[in-house]
Amino acid sequence: MAEQKHHFSTEPEHYILSKETEPALERILFNNRMLVMIVLGLLTLLFAYGLTKVKLDSSIEKYIPLNHTFIQNYLVHKDDMKSGVANVKISIEAMEGDIFTKDYMETLSQINDEVFFVKGVDRSGMQSLWTPNTRWTEVTEEGFQGGPVIPSTYDGGPESLEQVRQNVLKSGQVGRLVSNDFRSSIIDVPLVEYDPETGEKLSYQKFSQDLEDKIRAKYGNDKYRIYITGTPKKLGDLLDGAKSIAYFFLAAMVMTAILLYLYSRCPKGTLVPIVASLIAVVWQLGALALLGYTIDLYSVLVPFLVFAIGISHAVQIINGIAIESGKGADKLQAARQAFRGLYVPGMLALLSDAMGFLTLLFIDIGVIQELAIAASIGVAMIIVTNLVLLPIVMSFIGISEAGVRHAKKTEKSEPKLWKAMSYFANPKVAPFPIVIAIVMAIFGYQMSQDLKIGDLDKGAPELRADSRYNLDNDFMVSNYSTSSDVLVVMVETAKEQCNSFKVMDAVDRFMWYMENVPGVQSTTSLVTVSKLVTKAMNEGNLNWSALSRNQTILNTSIQRAPSSLLNPNCSMAPVIVYLNDHKAETLETAVAAVEEFKAQYDDNIDEKYFGYTIAEIEQAIADKEIDSVPVRFQLASGNAGIEAATNQVIADAQDTMLIFVYVVVFVLCFMTFRSFTAVACILIPLALTSVLSQALMTYLGIGVKVATLPVIALGVGIGVDYGIYIYSRLEVMIIAGKTLQEAFLETLKSTGKAVSFTGVTLAIGVATWILSPIKFQADMGILLTFMFLWNMLGALILLPALAHYLLSPQRIIARHKARHGDIPPAG
Incomplete structure (x- = not known):
């Protein structure tokens, strides 16, 4: 970027960049507008073609943490397992x-x-x-x-x-x-x-x-x-149920169009941002298809987020163009001025969004990783469509006269609400929002300590309790003895040894142990069949319902065992554990019990012995390489085993992901504003929202799972946009010589108005998700609505209060002089 020196107009509150030192990027784009439009048009045709190749993928593997130990163990025996997912x-x-x-x-x-x-x-x-x-x-x-x-x-x-x-x-x-x-x-x-x-x-x-x-x-x-x-x-x-997302998308578009028109009073200023944001959606979906990606249950929500993010940044551009037009600039100069003032904070905000999404790559689950990629590509498209395409199109068509009149009226007016809110930067009022924020942070932190990992409801938590599937599941659970929540433990041994007494005895002890674990209904294995047959062979006498030490009897007792209870070469025999439900606590208890038993009974010997034949095992015993037939209990298969693995992956990744997203946002903000105090003003309200959102999840009984974990990253990545735009404008006003309260009032009258509009519009859009038949979409709607609103309020209320204590106008001006040279006096 070319070095930029500033001069001020005769209006102290308004300063612009010198035309002679305008940014190089601006010159390249606006001096070659037709060429840029042609290139963007060709890209739109390319991605529109890719849009026709989009496929909806329902593969189960994408919802499973394939690299988790449980899943790796399952995949080894996948072809032998009859009770998979x-x-x-x-x-x-x-x-x-x-x-x-x-x-x-x-x-x-x-x-x-x-x-x-x-x-x-x-x-x-x-x-x-x-x-x-x-x-x-x-x-x-x-x-x-x-x-x-x-x-x-x-x-x-x-x-x-x-x-x-x-x-x-x-x-x-x-x-x-x-x-x-x-x-x-x-x-x-x-x-x-x-x-x-x-x-x-x-x-x-x-x-x-x-x-x-x-x-x-x-x-x-x-x-x-x-x-x-x-x-x-x-x-x-x-x-x-995902088909309903199209209706929510349409509803969001209609509401956004209405609110945007009421905001700008300009048909062109309403239509162009919507079209630009839709083009970003087309580019995103087309790019994904051309790169070989498919759309699944989670990434199908991303186009809506891309559209919403696009609108939020488009509002800032339209607002800037309207303000410049109201000051007398022609349509080309107004577009250039808006681009010049907003492309740096806009780029920073969008990069923060993208990095927030990319932190989801830490979660080793296919659907979440593809959601991260899809959302990041979408944000990259917004950078082009909303920060380049939108201002260039507006440089041709401009804001309507009605829009300009409305902008002038808004600029000159001082609404009582903005004037009242400006007092949050006043020394007498600033302590109150900070004290309230501290109290809320303490309360939220204490409440969030009870936040659970995994599902907290019976049935399929992705669907509503009264959904057809959950009603069907409730019928099954109520009328049959076997639960639909199954944890399968694979007992490995040498070839042809799954029916040896040592293995069978270990399995028998394991079954008895697990049946006394809270949350376990019953267990079934090869031992169950052996005991039943042995009893039957002895006139049904219950005294014979036990394992025989005679190998011949053991062999006979499992001759007609179902193929689901042993693999073809008898080197693995699964133990099927039926659970009361798949709630997080039930899974944790069951898995911990298996791990405890496993630690006591597993044979810690070389891996190779588990693949030995009978003769090789006998020879190894004779050579005193091993003492007896090897036995090893391996977690896990069954739907409960898959969910237990998923919960562990999420538990391991959530803190890393949250730390990383804050570190990235911190670095990006610091590189832009070169001030730790500025970064603190932007990130502290964001952190408060994160804590309160976790408290809300605890209160509503929403666990951290595949569906809700991405919301944490999304809330941080998207929510930081508000603080960046507010602080960027606030700094400009301080450099112009305003006091902090005066600077914040001017910020509210321009950028603050756009931020509040964006926050409300985004919240209304995602709030429609609450009506979705898909419960995880409804949960995401609740959480995103909360985070959008609270991040907006944090930027408008807490940020100026923090600025009063953390910012020094003299240092801001000095830092600006060091980077851009002396500032000529106003006027």
């Missing part, structure tokens, strides 16, 4: 009577066949009363007898239905596939990761819609009610 459960309830009727069984059979052919279903793993892998077993005088629950001889008659009833009771599926009250049954549907026909990742949104159209809509009626749960279904419902 990509499972859906469909329950069919008889509204009258029970399931043992001919009509119910026929309906269940039809639904089973329908689901079997839905694209994305792993047909080999499907299970229901009609699939052959659902079997019953009993012990008779002649030995074991068994078969499929619904035999091949079933004909729907009374005798067949009674046989099915008996088979269900013998199958052990009551509370699992069949409800405890016998009024409903479940079809357990595992999914494939990739579409077998196209080879692309399965679209959970399409799969969810297929279930709605082919199952719920077709078979749900007065006689039968359909319930569908599972992570893929939840994601599908969320993606469907």
Whole structure:
């Protein structure tokens, strides 16, 4: 940037840059306006083409911290696990009577066949009363007898239905596939990761819609009610709900246009900022698509934020052009003057926004990292569209006469509100907002100590409690013995050793330990099957419901164990832990219990021994390399395991992210204003808002999770804009020779008006999110509304009070002289 020297007009409160020493960037842009417009037009066409390539992605992997130890352990055994996250459960309830009727069984059979052919279903793993892998077993005088629950001889008659009833009771599926009250049954549907026909990742949104159209809509009626749960279904419902974001975006545009017109009283000053901000959205989405990124549930909210940020900076530009036009400048000179006075604070504010977003990269979760990238690209686009395109377009069309008259009237008037607020910079009034801020900070800090990591509600916290999915989930939890919140612990050993006594005994002890942990309902593993079969082989005597030390008996007892309870080479046997819920406290307790047991029972031996065969293990024992078969408990799989890993990643990253965003904002502000006291005036109100927002989350019962953590960075990154614009203008007025209170009054009449308008407009826009069917969007709406308003109030109330104690007008003027030379006397 060229060195800038200042001279003053005859009006003491107004100084401009000398035309001979105008910034080089201004000369390049405004002396080549047509060329710049052509380049920007070509970029718009390019990104508009990219916009047609945007895809909505529902991949589960993006919502999982793939580099976390739990997930890495799960991925090692992913192909062997039958209880991963990509499972859906469909329950069919008889509204009258029970399931043992001919009509119910026929309906269940039809639904089973329908689901079997839905694209994305792993047909080999499907299970229901009609699939052959659902079997019953009993012990008779002649030995074991068994078969499929619904035999091949079933004909729907009374005798067949009674046989099915008996088979269900013998199958052990009551509370699992069949409800405890016998009024409903479940079809357990595992999914494939990739579409077998196209080879692309399965679209959970399409799969969810297929279930709605082919199952719920077709078979749900007065006689039968359909319930569908599972992570893929939840994601599908969320993606469907995300469509409402378009309506919120439209509502925000309409409200912004109305408020902007009331603010500027100029149709051109209303339309151009909106168009410029929309162009930034098109550029952002088009750039993402061209770079190979997709849009997901979280980044789909980013275009709205880009539009809102664009409007907030556009208001400053329009306000500056209107003020200069009111002072007699022509449309070109007014645009140049506005650009000249605002591009430095505008660039600083936008860089702070971008760095705030980029701090989200610290969180090792795909959706948050892509949100950070999407938002940062969006801010980069705003720098061009709103700090370059907007003033150049306005240099051609200018502010309307009505807008100029309104600007003149506003500039000359001294509203009572602004005059009253100027007293926050007065020595007699300044202590009060500071004392109040200290009290609020102490209260907020104390309250924020109870802030929890993770989900605090039952069901799917991303959706509202009365959403269809959560009502379905509540039905499942209330009518079946097995919880929908499952933590899977993988027990690793050597090949063909998962049924050895040492391994089975360790698993048995682990199950007993976990069943006595608060929040755990029950556990299931290979040991459960072994004990059940051993008891059955001994006339059902309960005394035999134990593990045998005889290896032959152990081998026999697990011959018919479900494939979900051991992998093909018997080197891993999962223990399925059913939890009461997936609340943060429940997950923390369960994981801590597993870690405590693991520390006592894990064999700390070389990794290679876990891959040994029987013969190699025997040889290693003979060679005294190891004492016995190795055993290791590994966390974690299941939906609860995934959420526990996610909570840990968020807990580890939140403080680092917050510290980094404040450090970056501090550095950027200091590089611009070269004053620690100036930076303190800008950042202290911001820090107060951060503390109060955490207190608000505690009060509202909102945990720190994937959906809410980005808001913390967004609130800091976007909220600093207010303080930067206010302080930048305040400093200009102080250099012009005004007292602090006079300088703040002039700041309020120009920049303060734009800041208050921006804060209210942004708050109103995101406040509409509170009505969203997606609860995490509603939570974000509440928090962002609060942060936008409080950051605005902090800049307008607390900043001038702090300035009274921290700023020295003499030092500001001296620093300005050192950087730009002597200031000619006013007039």
